[in-house]
Amino acid sequence: MAVYQIVKMGDSILKEKAQEVSKITPNIHKLLDNMAETMYDAKGVGLAAPQIGVPKRVVVIDTGEGLIELINPVILEMIGEEVDQEGCLSIPNLVGDVRRAKRVVAEALNREGKTVRYDVEGLLARAFQHEIDHLNGILFVDVAEKIYEKA
């Protein structure tokens, strides 16, 4: 396993739409393992592959309820709304108030290639939306209602 360098805002890869994973290979497993290690090392709650320079639709999330691995995630339903503060490992100096759906229903492939459905809310729903935005080249500063310097 390896800890990757996290790409910072200003790098063009963070503005690109990432590509679907067409086949789950040992390299995708290695990517997932290393992304998780990188996220834990950086004390983040989520990481998308473009943040380590890989333009693929792969995400890892752990908001304290265990590791979630998402390949080709799709949001199917967004329910409710709430504004809360969020940050990003690629934007270490800023936080922002971002309006997100309170609850999302999403589907993604797991590392075995099986489709898994998620029905999540609160911080976990926020993490899903934030990380899936990364796969579409969107950063929280692009959608925040208010941006602050980190104290």
Ligand code: NI
């Ligand atoms: Ni982020």
